Amino acid sequence: MLNTIEEVLISREEIREKVKELGSRISKDYEGKELVLVGVLKGGFVFLADLMREITIPVDMDLIAVSSYGDSTKTSGVVRIIKDVDFTMTNKHVLIVEDLVDTGLTLKHLKELFKTREPLSVKICTAFDKPSRRKVDIEIEYKGIMVPDKFIVGYGLDFAGKYRNLPDVCVLRSTS
Ligand code: IMP
């Protein structure tokens, strides 16, 4: 069972610096464009809330809820839309805001789905990237902090629904 915090892997200060950097890049790249940030629930909401406050151009936001994991640390590969966005994507630039890209299956699926709705563009921004576990080839335009192949929690990331509220990103210890 994974249930106690082993170590702080990424501090809140380090996260804050990276979020600022991403926010300023996004502000420059989308200057004069109709941008909508789409946060992926539940994990992406903490990052979305911080990121949008580092964006200095007018920006809209929406949320989508998907499920690809049960109460488990292994992906099932099944992506289910639980709550869709409420806006029409034509004439908008869409930026998907995700907590972490692991196998890439969730985002691959979401990006393909969004493309069928014909936005002006659809790109991805992730707070954390775990490239060692990628199963599908996926382009990530805005990458935050690279993480090793360890199960992490905090800053929106959960284990069985818990630990999302930790301000730092931590590694969980196996106790059995
Ligand atoms: P992917 O489809 O495998 O790329 O990952 C889908 C989602 O699984 C991520 O957006 C996270 O919400 C979750 N996930 C993947 N790895 C971890 C982890 O180490 N800790 C917590 N959640 C994770």
Ligand code: MG
């Ligand atoms: Mg997620």
